[in-house]
Amino acid sequence: MEPGACPSRRTGFMDLLLEPYFRGWLSSGGTDLTALSARGLVFRDLMRESGWEAFQLLRPALEAHRFSGVYQCTRRGILKLYGIDLDRLDQRSAVALDSAIASRYANPFPWYKAAMGQAHFSELIRIVHPEFYAAQANPETAAEEKAFTHTIMRIDPFLDIADVRSPRGRALSAIAGVEPVDAATWRAFLRSIFSRAAEAGACGIKQLQAYRRSLEYLPRTDGDVRWQGARTPAESLVFQDWVMHECCKLADERSWPHQVHVGTNNLAQSSPLPLAPLAQRYRKMKLVMIHCWPFLREAGWLAKFHPNVYIDTCWQPVLNPAFFREALSMWWNYVPLHKITCGHDSTTVEMAAGSALFTREILTDVLNDRSLNMGANGKERRLAAAGLLHNNAVAIYRIGRTTL
Numbered sequence: 186m187e188p189g190a191c192p193s194r195r196t197g198f199m200d201l202l203l204e205p206y207f208r209g210w211l212s213s214g215g216t217d218l219t220a221l222s223a224r225g226l227v228f229r230d231l232m233r234e235s236g237w238e239a240f241q242l243l244r245p246a247l248e249a250h251r252f253s254g255v256y257q258c259t260r261r262g263i264l265k266l267y268g269i270d271l272d273r274l275d276q277r278s279a280v281a282l283d284s285a286i287a288s289r290y291a292n293p294f295p296w297y298k299a300a301m302g303q304a305h306f307s308e309l310i311r312i313v314h315p316e317f318y319a320a321q322a323n324p325e326t327a328a329e330e331k332a333f334t335h336t337i338m339r340i341d342p343f344l345d346i347a348d349v350r351s352p353r354g355r356a357l358s359a360i361a362g363v364e365p366v367d368a369a370t371w372r373a374f375l376r377s378i379f380s381r382a383a384e385a386g387a388c389g390i391k392q393l394q395a396y397r398r399s400l401e402y403l404p405r406t407d408g409d410v411r412w413q414g415a416r417t418p419a420e421s422l423v424f425q426d427w428v429m430h431e432c433c434k435l436a437d438e439r440s441w442p443h444q445v446h447v448g449t450n451n452l453a454q455s456s457p458l459p460l461a462p463l464a465q466r467y468r469k470m471k472l473v474m475i476h477c478w479p480f481l482r483e484a485g486w487l488a489k490f491h492p493n494v495y496i497d498t499c500w501q502p503v504l505n506p507a508f509f510r511e512a513l514s515m516w517w518n519y520v521p522l523h524k525i526t527c528g529h530d531s532t533t534v535e536m537a538a539g540s541a542l543f544t545r546e547i548l549t550d551v552l553n554d555r556s557l558n559m560g561a562n563g564k565e566r567r568l569a570a571a572g573l574l575h576n577n578a579v580a581i582y583r584i585g586r587t588t589l
Contacts, residue, residue, distance in 0.1 A: 189325070203218075203232075221242055262542075295329065304534070309334045315338055315340075318336075318387070341394055347415075348415075358374065396446065404466075405427040440471075441471075475528070476501065497526045509547055513547065514554075518559070575588050
């Protein structure tokens with residue numbers, strides 16, 4: 186929501202470890218962090234006072250998740266960037282790690298840039314809310330972030346506006362300078378925000394609707410939509426369909442890529458197959474399916490047979506490195522290689538660094554597998570790797586420079 190946003194309080198190593206993904210998966214695994222306490226302090230307060238004590242209290246729960254992708258990505262990233270192994274942590278190293286992280290995150294953008302250099306990342310693609318493009322920001326930190334960051338605008342907030350008189354509806358209306366109350370004003374509202382995002386350097390859009398509904402977006406006429414008042418669930422789906430197509434039209438006009446969350450959650454309704462009509466209808470919009478597990482076959486088929494459909498393996502190593510290995514092995518001899526990118530979808534640069542290690546190691550294994558490389562020589566394998574890790578994204582998002 187805010188360009189150049191910095192932490193509002195001290196950041197320690199437990200904040201990096203218990204980021205949203207892992208915190209949620211600990212909970213789904215049966216760990217109730219709110220029930221943990223020591224010295225009369227609830228777990229959250231103990232984390233703030235002593236990361237080492239909080240880590241010790243959490244150790245029994247961590248053992249069950251020690252080999253999970255999310256823990257290992259964070260662990261390996263911290264080991265690479267700080268030289269300290271969470272699996273070998275003692276009080277002295279915990280204090281040193283906590284102090285180093287607190288210092289670097291006091292102003293995170295110089296740290297991001299330095300860490301990206303260590304991890305061999307060139308630039309960052311960051312997903313932001315529409316409010317990001319109108320927020321008042323610290324000009325210094327905003328400029329530091331913008332120096333290596335490209336934004337993609339989330340469009341799911343538009344689909345979720347149930348009432349333009351809601352606080353968020355009013356805020357977005359003020360940004361657009363248009364109150365959307367019917368088809369004409371909704372088009373003007375969306376066009377205004379898309380234009381603002383484009384002027385600020387946005388390079389695409391993203392939606393997360395697969396968390397809550399299917400990815401089948403039917404074409405709707407203006408008369409199909411209930412514009413004002415409470416909507417039934419069926420009316421909400423019609424409204425969302427209409428908004429999605431309008432957003433796709435605007436992305437198509439700009440030849441913007443459109444990232445779509447596929448799989449991993451809401452599995453009964455997150456198959457990518459219903460996306461085919463969108464890809465066929467908006468041919469200048471590159472449709473990028475992200476994650477894709479467990480719908481690897483479906484995603485591969487769409488990418489193979491639709492010229493403007495692509496795949497990003499991001500989050501697969503964080504879920505489970507084996508998912509990335511399975512996906513790459515499946516797609517290698519099937520999907521055109523310029524259609525695959527290997528992002529990370531990590532919540533910290535440390536997690537991204539660890540995810541990159543898994544990604545590069547597994548990619549090396551696949552590239553050197555004689556049953557898959559079909560006689561490619563060393564130079565050809567390096568070019569293929571450069572495409573998946575960097576050059577394909579440069580072409581899709583029209584940012585940065587190709588390598589090799």
